[in-house]
Amino acid sequence: MVLATDELARRTGAQLRDRVRRVWMNVLLAVQAGLAAGLAWLIAHEVVGHRAPFFAPIAAVITLAVSVGQRLRRAFELVFGVAIGIAVGDVLIYLIGTGGWQIGLVVTLAIVTAIFVGGGSALVTQAASSAVLVATLTPPTTGIAFDRFLDALVGGLVGLGVMALLLPLNPLTVVGRAAAPILDVLADGLTETAEAMAARQSERLDAALARLRAAETDLLTLHEAIEAASETAALAPVRWRTRGALNQYVDAAEHIARALRNSRVLVRRAQTLLRDGETLPPALVEAVQALGEAVTWLRRELADAVEPVASRERALRAASEAGVAYMEGVGFSGSVIVAQVRSTAVDLVRASGLEAKEANRLVRRAVGRHVPPDRR
Template sequence: MALATDGLARRTGADLRDRLRRVRMNVLLALQTGIAAGLAWLIAHELIGHSAPFFAPIAAVITLAVSVGQRLRRAFELVFGVAIGIAVGDLLIYLIGTGPWQVGLVVTLAIVTAIFVGGGSALVTQAASSAVLVATLTPPTITGISYDRFVDALVGGLVGLGVMALLLPLNPLTVVGRAAGPALDVLGEGLTATAEALASRDTDRAEAALARLRAAEGDLRTLQEAIEAASETTALAPVRWRARGALNQYVDAAEHVARALRNSRVLVRRALTLLRDGEPLPAELVEAVEALGEAVGWLRRELADAVEPVAARERALRAASEAGVAYAAGVGFSGSVIVAQVRSTAVDLVRASGVNGSDANRLVRRAVGRHVPPSPRG
């Protein structure tokens, strides 16, 4: 009974900590959205003079509530979708009146119009919902069609973007660093665990490392979304323009980190085969894989510190050099594949450190070839 109570207490505490962490991560978004809704209503009501500008705060909330990184596009789709829905709704309801079949016709034509102009799902949805509101809550009166709703939507979308850019803009490096950490941790820890598995000839440990690396695709998607969000913020928020240089390092590194992750999965699969087949395993091959894990760890730290990843580059080249020593010492088929994958992953990490493709290949080729005897002539 006591053990069950202790387990429940631990799970409850962990759940509470997770909820608090999510609140801390999203509290700025909540503040942005609340401020934008209030400002949009204030501007539309007090400055423009609309008596019930409900479209303005709705538009502000929708603009900010979508995934960060899509707000500029979503604000355009929002305003354009509202314009289509209001135009179709106002015109048809003014001509044919209100009723169930009129509502259905208005929504159908609003969707068809949105699709015809090339809108995505967000624009189509917004056009349909705006048409519903026009047809049911605020149909046009006998005095004619009003443009107030479109103006309110425009005000809300612009206020949402303004709050994001000028008031409480997200720190782009914090957003990206928070997303890059898990992806780089999985890669570095997976390589380190593989080196330890090779050293101890532990297939179970190698299989666990492979499972972790296979599950990391979600972390890569999160990183890419974070980069898009940060790029949007640095484009719109003047106070974040200074972060562009450091952000570009993440942008340049992300593609090569993804390639390194996929090459590492091949490496670990071949390490499993080597262990099961009992092939020769030079100590330098273990050191090469371990050096790759160290390179990833240094890459994370140096990107977070916004400095050139020199240490990460050096560790990656050391991994290539050790792989060359292992190849010269003698390896089996799987060992030769691991050497090739170490080389490919080293190229990825050197490129992630800011070196262009031709130079990265030259540096890694030289590091490997330093220890590989030349092929005899025929």
């Protein structure tokens, strides 16, 4: 009974901490939405002169909510999709009235209009949903007016302004949060692999491989975050100073993805090595361990916006240890692991900011300290 109560308390505490963390990570988004909604209503009411401009704050909030992590074009599509839907709905419902077939016609024409102006999926979806809103909840009764059309434009543009100018997200925070999970999984996976190889525990390799495979979805998240962060850094004057540090993430992302995939091959071959009972030199374990350390340092140095020198040094040490292992003698699977260590080391040196030619030269030299030229 006591154990069950302790486990429940532990899980509840973990869930509470996770929810608090999620709130903290997204609190700026909430502030953005609140500020945009208030400004949109004030501008539409006080400047434009609309009596009840409820579409303005709605458009502002929707713009911010949907465009988080999306391209700027998606945000503009959202704004104009809402405006097109409202305009088509206002005109047609005033002319033909309300009812089932009228709603169907309004939605059809709103979608056709959105497609005609060259909109993507966001514009088409918002045009259709806005037309439904007009046709069902607020049909025009006193003649055709474009107040709601203007409200949608005001709200959407205010949302974009808040997102890009008044309270832009910190690009480094956005991309750092997206990069951290994949770098943690990669570092932990390589470290776990090294320890499992040393202990000859194949079941631990199975678990490490499963985690590395699951991290593939984190790659997509990272690329989306880099895209969104790059746009913010380009558009928001207060974030221009982050562009140099952000470029480090941009340059590193492709090589992090390659390191992840090469590491999965490395783990699968380690499984075969243990299953076949091949020779396992201690230097080969050290090489994989050094790769894990290189990834850990890469995360720290990217987050600190400094050149990843420590990460580069550990990646080269991994290549050097792989050369030692090769000279000490390895079987077929061991030689494949040596090759994968070398490939992953190149990936991590590239992620540290060096060009392909220099990265390959440094890794080749690190391996070559222990391997004769005719065997490299």
